Amino acid sequence: MTSEVRIIAFGATASDLEWLKVGFEKMDQDTWALQLHYEGEDSEAVNAVGSDCSILILDESLGIESARDLLAESLLALPSKPLLIGVSDKYDPAWDQLIRHGAQDFLLKSADSPAVMRRTILHAIDRASILDATQEAEIRLRTIIENIDDGVLILDEQGAVMFANPATEDLLGRSLEDIYGLEVPFEIPKKANDFITIDHPGREKVTFHVHVYSIRWEGRESNLITLRDVTAEREIGEQLKLARKKAEEAAAMKGAFLANMSHELRMPLASIIGFAQLIEEGVANKDFKEFASLIQESGNRLLATINSVLEATRLDRHFIEPKLEEIRVDTLIISTVRLLQPLVGSSKVVLSCQGTDEPVAMADRSFLERILNNLIGNAAKFTDEGSIDVRWGYQDGYVRIDISDTGIGMDADFLPQVFDEFSQESTGHGRSFEGSGLGLAIVKGLVDLMKGQIEIESTKGEGTSFSVYIPRADLQT
Numbered sequence: 001m002t003s004e005v006r007i008i009a010f011g012a013t014a015s016d017l018e019w020l021k022v023g024f025e026k027m028d029q030d031t032w033a034l035q036l037h038y039e040g041e042d043s044e045a046v047n048a049v050g051s052d053c054s055i056l057i058l059d060e061s062l063g064i065e066s067a068r069d070l071l072a073e074s075l076l077a078l079p080s081k082p083l084l085i086g087v088s089d090k091y092d093p094a095w096d097q098l099i100r101h102g103a104q105d106f107l108l109k110s111a112d113s114p115a116v117m118r119r120t121i122l123h124a125i126d127r128a129s130i131l132d133a134t135q136e137a138e139i140r141l142r143t144i145i146e147n148i149d150d151g152v153l154i155l156d157e158q159g160a161v162m163f164a165n166p167a168t169e170d171l172l173g174r175s176l177e178d179i180y181g182l183e184v185p186f187e188i189p190k191k192a193n194d195f196i197t198i199d200h201p202g203r204e205k206v207t208f209h210v211h212v213y214s215i216r217w218e219g220r221e222s223n224l225i226t227l228r229d230v231t232a233e234r235e236i237g238e239q240l241k242l243a244r245k246k247a248e249e250a251a252a253m254k255g256a257f258l259a260n261m262s263h264e265l266r267m268p269l270a271s272i273i274g275f276a277q278l279i280e281e282g283v284a285n286k287d288f289k290e291f292a293s294l295i296q297e298s299g300n301r302l303l304a305t306i307n308s309v310l311e312a313t314r315l316d317r318h319f320i321e322p323k324l325e326e327i328r329v330d331t332l333i334i335s336t337v338r339l340l341q342p343l344v345g346s347s348k349v350v351l352s353c354q355g356t357d358e359p360v361a362m363a364d365r366s367f368l369e370r371i372l373n374n375l376i377g378n379a380a381k382f383t384d385e386g387s388i389d390v391r392w393g394y395q396d397g398y399v400r401i402d403i404s405d406t407g408i409g410m411d412a413d414f415l416p417q418v419f420d421e422f423s424q425e426s427t428g429h430g431r432s433f434e435g436s437g438l439g440l441a442i443v444k445g446l447v448d449l450m451k452g453q454i455e456i457e458s459t460k461g462e463g464t465s466f467s468v469y470i471p472r473a474d475l476q477t
Contacts, residue, residue: 005032005121009057009086010070012039016061019109020086026114039066055125056083057107064094068101075102082128084120104128151208151227154217159183162217171208171227173201188212188225195230207231273299322364322449326473329359329368329392329399336372337390343377348385351376355392359399361470367446368470374439375403375466383407386463398452398469405465410458418456419444 007024011017017036024034035053039062056074058067067085074083085098086107095106104124107117145152151168153161164179172185179185186198192212200206209228216222273296280292337353344351361368372390379388386406393400410418419440447454451471458464 005029005054005125006052007032007034007055007057007121008037008053009034009059010037010039010062011059011086012061012063014038016059017086020057020059020107023112023114023117027118029118053078053081055121055128056081057086058083058103059086060088060095064092064098067095068098071098071101071103080128080132082124084124151225153179153184153225153227154215155184155188155223155225156217157221159188159223162222168227171206171229172198173203184225188223195234203231205231207234269299269302320449322367322446324362324364324450326360327363327365327368329361329363329401329470330355330357332365332368333372333390333392333401336369337376340373340376340380343380344388349380349383350387351380351390352387353390353392357392357394359392359394360473361399362473362476363450363452363470364446367450371443371446371468372401372403374443375468378439379403379405379407379464382464394472395469397472397475399472401468401470403466403468404463406463409460409462409464411460412458415456415458419454 007020009017009020014036017038021034021036024032056078058070060067062070071083074081082104083102084105084107085095085103086109087095088109089111099105104127105120107120112120145165148165149167151171152163152165153168154163156162160181161179161184164176166176168179169175172179174185186196189196189210189212194210195207196210197205197207207230209230211226213224213226214221215224217224276292276295276299280289280296283289283292333353333355337351341351376388376390383405384407388403388405391402391404444454447468447470453469455467455469456464457467
């Protein structure tokens with residue numbers, strides 16, 4: 001509530017404002033000030049008052065005509081200041097017209113006690129302050145609405161337009177004069193959040209994202225509608241859907257082709273490898289035996305590539321589903337390392353495994369075996385000396401398996417694409433190592449299917465470390 005109040009009063013003579021002076025003294029307000037003006041002083045009295053006054057009071061002694069003129073002057077000079085009329089108990093009802101002209105209330109000179117007068121003055125000041133703040137907020141809101149790119153419409157109960165911002169002209173292709181007072185030129189969607197398409201005079205079809213809100217506007221139940229032009233976005237969206245459909249069709253055709261070709265190639269390859277074995281066993285000629293051995297070696301390498309392509313295709317097309325069960329990871333790792341020990345052909349490489357706990361994972365056994373075979377096999381292929389270490393243990397909600405080597409390592413720039421299909425750091429005819437570039441992609445796919453994670457760290461010339469995380473069985477519901 002207002003604490004500092006400066007009251008400016010106007011009357012015909014000093015005696016006509018004595019009631020206010022006496023009442024003011026009885027209010028005993030230290031921070032209040034009263035300034036009196038009399039008719040015939042300065043015709044510019046209102047302007048001389050200044051904007052620092054809190055409230056104006058006009059005494060009935062001025063007469064209705066003079067009071068109305070002074071009221072008009074005060075509203076022009078001090079439009080946000082409240083104004084009260086001091087009247088006798090039996091005032092002329094003609095004074096009511098001043099309320100219509102901007103006065104807020106009456107003070108009954110002989111009937112109102114100082115306390116009532118004080119309360120009436122404070123209420124008038126507070127009402128004026130609220131009205132002023134409301135008007136400022138309305139101006140700010142209107143400025144925002146008139147400058148946004150979205151269309152804003154307000155409709156009455158019959159659907160007639162009561163308000164439209166300038167952006168609506170461009171969006172609908174109609175002037176505001178053609179919109180006000182008429183029904184909105186499109187069907188209002190039944191849902192509060194929807195899309196509509198309309199005919200635009202200059203742009204053929206236009207699609208809008210429409211929001212409908214129920215509000216009160218000028219004391220009436222109304223609908224506020226916002227319009228956003230999404231024609232371009234919808235067209236782009238349709239193009240993206242079409243492009244994605246074509247990409248999916250192409251991927252399906254590629255998968256079907258690879259799967260069919262893999263099956264078609266595996267049968268004759270198996271025959272070639274089998275006949276090469278028979279030739280090697282059945283001929284005495286040393287050169288022929290070597291040729292047959294090379295045929296077997298090349299055939300097995302090609303068969304391994306075909307099998308990898310087929311497995312990658314099945315993973316890509318989601319034809320493989322894991323059969324999850326509780327698996328002792330340490331036991332599986334130890335047996336796998338024992339089987340893969342012959343891959344470490346050099347006596348300069350030590351293959352070892354050890355871990356903590358006896359971790360049990362919720363995994364597919366064949367998936368986990370394939371992951372270990374691939375990662376340990378890669379480590380053996382790329383490590384000429386040093387060590388290959390396999391470690392295991394629990395970490396948070398996972399069983400963690402680390403496979404580290406001291407091999408050739410990889411460049412940091414290649415690591416982001418290491419799990420991509422057909423991705424190899426060494427490419428072209430001069431590459432140092434054979435392979436299809438599918439092994440790590442398959443590993444990543446198998447890990448993902450078991451809801452696990454895989455990470456890699458590598459330094460060129462120093463080695464590579466893979467960390468595989470498989471959900472632990474005791475935490476699964």
